[in-house]
Amino acid sequence: MSRAVISAGSNVGDSLGHLRSVVEGFADEIVAVSAVYATPPWGGVEQDDFLNITLIVDGPLSARQWLGRGAELEQAADRTREVRWGPRTLDVDVITVTESGRVVVDDDPVLTLPHPRAAQRAFVLIPWLEIEPEATLWTPEGERSVRELIDALDAAERDAVRAVEHLRPAGGGAS
Numbered sequence: 001m002s003r004a005v006i007s008a009g010s011n012v013g014d015s016l017g018h019l020r021s022v023v024e025g026f027a028d029e030i031v032a033v034s035a036v037y038a039t040p041p042w043g044g045v046e047q048d049d050f051l052n053i054t055l056i057v058d059g060p061l062s063a064r065q066w067l068g069r070g071a072e073l074e075q076a077a078d079r080t081r082e083v084r085w086g087p088r089t090l091d092v093d094v095i096t097v098t099e100s101g102r103v104v105v106d107d108d109p110v111l112t113l114p115h116p117r118a119a120q121r122a123f124v125l126i127p128w129l130e131i132e133p134e135a136t137l138w139t140p141e142g143e144r145s146v147r148e149l150i151d152a153l154d155a156a157e158r159d160a161v162r163a164v165e166h167l168r169p170a171g172g173g174a175s
């Protein structure tokens, strides 16, 4: 049993449809889903803007199993890996996992937790703050509130992230 914060992003193909597939894929475990945010590409590769969401899920899965579920959804979206931080139909990242109230720490290349680059990513933090205003993230400098991590980001990057759409959870009617 664990609680995970999941980030999903897309900038190729039917991006909104790909994000909807994530909401549907985690439907039984979803605690909260952010709005869909339009976000400028992070990481220095010139490419189209992304759509991003952050979800909180809770269920009888281990951290590895959350990662596996995300990988299945990426495959279903015909995800290929070409350029690091480059364009993609769907990317599903596990940001942090809590088991019995304790944050899972993992240094394995297959699954590094908490996600080592989440603290620098407005496209993860801003949607996360929307659904969990008191959220914190463990960083190499210690535990930080998501709010203060956002405040520490470049203002232009922060301001460019904006909510554009809402996905209704499964059973919530047409979106």
Ligand SMILES: Nc1ncnc2c1ncn2[C@@H]1O[C@H](COP(=O)(O)OP(=O)(O)OP(=O)(O)O)[C@@H](O)[C@H]1O
Pocket (backbone or CB within 6 Å): 067, 081, 084, 085, 086, 091, 092, 093, 094, 095, 108, 109, 110, 111, 112, 113, 114, 115, 116, 117
């Ligand atoms: N916390 C994590 N969430 C998702 N994938 C992870 C995590 N930690 C390690 N990985 C591994 O990272 C590998 C590469 O992932 P991917 O190609 O999606 O990276 P990326 O999205 O380009 O970059 P980034 O890792 O900076 O988000 C995956 O095969 C996965 O096993």
Ligand SMILES: Nc1nc2c(c(=O)[nH]1)N=C(CO)CN2
Pocket (backbone or CB within 6 Å): 008, 009, 010, 039, 040, 041, 042, 043, 050, 052, 084, 085, 086, 091, 123
């Ligand atoms: N805005 C934004 N930028 C990114 C994203 C993403 O989901 N959103 N994913 C990436 C893959 O590593 C690289 N850059």
